[in-house]
Amino acid sequence: MNRIDKTFEDLRQKKEKALVGFLSAGDPNISESLNIITAMCKSGLDILELGVSFSDPTADGPVIQRSSSRALQSGVNLAVVLEMTRKLRMETHIPIILFSYYNPIHSYGVESFYRDAMEAGADGILVVDLPPEESDEMTSCWAGNDFALIRLIAPTTPLDRMAHIAKTASGFLYLVSKTGVTGSDGLDTGDINDKIESLRSVTKLPICVGFGISTVEDVAAIASVADGVVIGSAFERIIEENLDNPDLALILANKVHEFKKATKSQ
Amino acid sequence: MNRIDKTFEDLRQKKEKALVGFLSAGDPNISESLNIITAMCKSGLDILELGVSFSDPTADGPVIQRSSSRALQSGVNLAVVLEMTRKLRMETHIPIILFSYYNPIHSYGVESFYRDAMEAGADGILVVDLPPEESDEMTSCWAGNDFALIRLIAPTTPLDRMAHIAKTASGFLYLVSKTGVTGSDGLDTGDINDKIESLRSVTKLPICVGFGISTVEDVAAIASVADGVVIGSAFERIIEENLDNPDLALILANKVHEFKKATKSQ
Amino acid sequence: MGNKEKPIQNIKQFKAGEYPDSRGHFGVYGGRYVGETLMPALLELDEAYNKIVPDPGFQDEFKRLLRNYAGRPTPLFYAKRLSEHVGGAFIYLKREDLVHTGAHKINNTLGQALLARRMGKKKLIAETGAGQHGVATATVAALFGMECRVFMGTEDIQRQSANVQRMKLLGAEVIPVTSGTMTLKDAMNEAMRFWVGAVRDTFYVIGSVAGPHPYPVMVREFQKVIGNETREQILKRTGGLPNMLIACVGGGSNAMGLFLAFMNDPLEMVGVEAAGKGIETGKHAVTLGEGSVGVLHGSKSYVLQDENGQIQEAHSISAGLDYPGVGPEHSLLKDLNRVRYVSIDDEQAMEAFHALCVLEGIIPALESSHAVAYAMLEAKRRPINEIIVVNLSGRGDKDLGIVSAYN
Amino acid sequence: MGNKEKPIQNIKQFKAGEYPDSRGHFGVYGGRYVGETLMPALLELDEAYNKIVPDPGFQDEFKRLLRNYAGRPTPLFYAKRLSEHVGGAFIYLKREDLVHTGAHKINNTLGQALLARRMGKKKLIAETGAGQHGVATATVAALFGMECRVFMGTEDIQRQSANVQRMKLLGAEVIPVTSGTMTLKDAMNEAMRFWVGAVRDTFYVIGSVAGPHPYPVMVREFQKVIGNETREQILKRTGGLPNMLIACVGGGSNAMGLFLAFMNDPLEMVGVEAAGKGIETGKHAVTLGEGSVGVLHGSKSYVLQDENGQIQEAHSISAGLDYPGVGPEHSLLKDLNRVRYVSIDDEQAMEAFHALCVLEGIIPALESSHAVAYAMLEAKRRPINEIIVVNLSGRGDKDLGIVSAYN
């Protein structure tokens, strides 16, 4: 069983939900980023989404835009992120999902990417701007089921399309909680229940919910209905507010710990 | 015989040419203007052209534009100019020609103007922007030949038109020496001889030449071929340069004296 | 003292083309009131105009340029949202804002420059207020490879700086006029002065139906395409004539251009003058409404003047209407009651400007905004089956600075 | 690393209308590369586009607005003095500078806004670089009574301030974009972000043949009127086809608009990109000439990117060409050798700008000046009996500030 499936299986048995953490690889710089992420992985993170920064992140709000800028500034590119993955893989056993826009992957070459990502120990990929309609060009060279293709379900996705998307996804489904870019403030949990229910009617895959989740209460609320909770901007905001703080890794580790507790609380 | 005809008759006998002086009535102010003009009339001026200032003197260069502004500023209007004429008539016997754009006359009323100008002692009128084609509306109320209509001949006027203009003119003809507005610098006497010759071929009226005449040499040159020399801007420039000079009237009187000599020198 | 000549009253049967007479008189108005130096040039121009302009070769070239260069015909646009907003008659806009250079002025400058070329003149001069006529003259000068000088008051140079830059880019020399009120009237004074000195080889392109004969009739001739097109368009679109025509009146060329084709039709025509800060303040340009008969810039017409016949300063937020004179034919049309002349002040014009922006997506010239403002007033009190055609004489790009400065 | 996909070589028989496929692919280019939130909206748009746009009712209304509001057809003008100055082929100008708002952009925004209205959407958003597309969108929003937000980089807000004021006057909200290079690319990023959040009731009016399917085909559809008119006009005027078509390429909409109707004709087509300060300086916008295949703003096409797939900053004196992407169909046309893509730098464009001003009395947009500049080069080396048609995509009023600042 691959790492992702195993993680959800283990959690199910522990009656916990997955805490999924997104971070732009290389923010605020490459070595500090490795420190931070390692600390977070060891403090309760269940799944890591490792962001490959892109110059034109059209699906992201200001917090992740700034985080991407810092990462790019520090010299990150896809090759560097794969190298970081390799290092993280030596420190942690949690699933590492690469999170990218399509152009860096396209530029790297889809075949090289598949080979190198697998080799580095990544467990899957989520490409923000590569819908099922276009994704063959990336996946047609894939062999076997060891590399997961995580797909997004949006609040605007109708039921039949959900089913269609679910069919080509693997690992888990990422349910976007808001019509909006990442980090959009405020969370409306009411709607999410319905969406999860609909989605469950067409798939057996675990469902993780993300976008705009920033408080322990949010986490607890989502954890009560979904299989996982994705946190991104909330972590990035902490990085941004503590750029010169030597305890940054510790602060984030504590935050992970706090959030992780909330995924167990039901 | 009217004053204009008599003046030319007298000058012919003395073998002199007419010195015609133009001044904006009321420049730099009404009383000083009366002083200046009186002094000039007594220093050798043969004919006075008394300018009725207009807000939009399209045929005048900068010097007379500024002179008109000063005059208007000092409260001049056609009624005031007629009043000044009345006063000057008590000081001098030389012909007084009113020199105006048409609108002030039109506004005053052409019939009232004719009556009041005659009554004030004016000897004629030159309306800069009233060509023969339009002048009936002004002259149709005139009776007798005591009030002269001075007309302009321009360098652009062809011979047949000269003849036509001369036919409806009286007093003298004012030959414009330059294609340009008043005060345009420099004088080209070469052309003028030809023009005068042409003009003499179609009229018996005296011919006075004006526009751009400013030096004693100019005066002498013109006086050798024409029946009179008109000076305007050159006088106005002296006023402008001596606005605060208590000897202004004297300076102008001397200037007139100097010019007058040049009209006798052949 | 103020000479108010007796107006000719109530001539019911007005015949288009009956005026002017051969010497340019529209009733008692018009004529040629200029210094002798210019008279031969005006006679030459009149002769050339009468000989050259009716020539089919000239007409062909003129029409071809109007079509291929200026972009004619311009549309007649039904301003649905404006009409519904006002709630009354249908308002149609004749879109002169769409012609090359952005105002009706180009119709006329093309005509005059073509004539100048056929007369062998290679130098053009023009006066300008809003800068539109200056730009239109500089444009045709460039098109025909002629030299061009444009006289413009320094006050107008200030408030219409984009147009100044356009003229310079087009290769024209812009000559700042600092005399008098430093606006259109003085620019025209200065252009006439320059012309007096350069009359032999220079063609003076006057920008409105003003000035000495033959300008008023010539400019009308070159602008009449506006009304000809409009008449054809409205008949085709609605099967009938409009109930009213409305145009702003500065010198009056866009108004005459629209009106002429309809002169014998049973409909109302309205000319809109600029009331500036309000008639009662004295700061306005309501020449026909408040002026008296006088002579300015070579023709007899209504003018704004004091009791001594001195020309008064005009005021309007729109530089193109800021003129104390008006074309002589308008004076006749006023006296004949053939055209009704009304006024719209700065504030009303500004409101109409904004209304047209947000309701129709059209940024009108401030001049044209006066016509729109009056159309809004009229449309409101008229039944919904009536049609009002407004001459949208120009676009407002040139006015952005003024509009943003207006509080 | 730079992935240069193998171009499809030398397909001789190019069929217009063969591309894109039903999912918006022009060969390997195009497609829909967007987040899932937008996908349903794009599918809805595609369906609506396919259902509504071919409908005769829609076509009638669209054509009526193009005629009565935008001022179509625009003339095809023979630039005689420019041609003679260059001394070679005849240069004709398709006068898109004469349409309402001053650039071809209005053709497209009218089409999209009509579609939005029929889809029941009352809010429009748009990105803009030069401001022309923003103005054109604000314009149609006003015309149809819709809400409008325009995203614009602060750098462009600076250099195109007149257009910013125009949008505001038209009632649009201009949203300054301070991210990235603060130009068109970032404005488009920000518009897409906003759209993600407002996709249910908001119609995103994209300004060029770029973006995810169906935008490239839809914008081409709304712009093809340019070429349709041109083809008819040149056939009528000269009895034959031109030898060459030239258009500037930013996103590529004015070029596609001109080219489409001639796609199956035996003539050369040239797209002119902006070489900015010179290709060798790296400060340019020569996407097709110097870029490589990538994915930006929802479609696959040539892009300016570094070896890691990060998008690079583009540079051009003309804000409308200052874009590191290009419409996907152009990428295909390049690979097929159906269109030749060349480049013109800031200085050459500026020279052509001035040449057109003083020789023809036309102040072109700086974007269009790139096309004119290349036409001048080509005309010189071609025989006098050949004909070159240049798409004069817009007027230069918006560029006066830049031109005067350029030394």
Ligand SMILES: Cc1ncc(COP(=O)(O)O)c(C=O)c1O
């Ligand atoms: C757009 C526009 N409309 C109207 C006018 C007024 O002129 P006229 O009354 O001759 O049409 C001007 C003058 O500059 C103008 O630019």
Ligand SMILES: Cc1ncc(COP(=O)(O)O)c(C=O)c1O
């Ligand atoms: C006048 C003009 N031409 C051309 C362009 C470039 O766009 P496209 O390549 O889509 O025609 C623009 C863009 O703003 C423009 O304003």
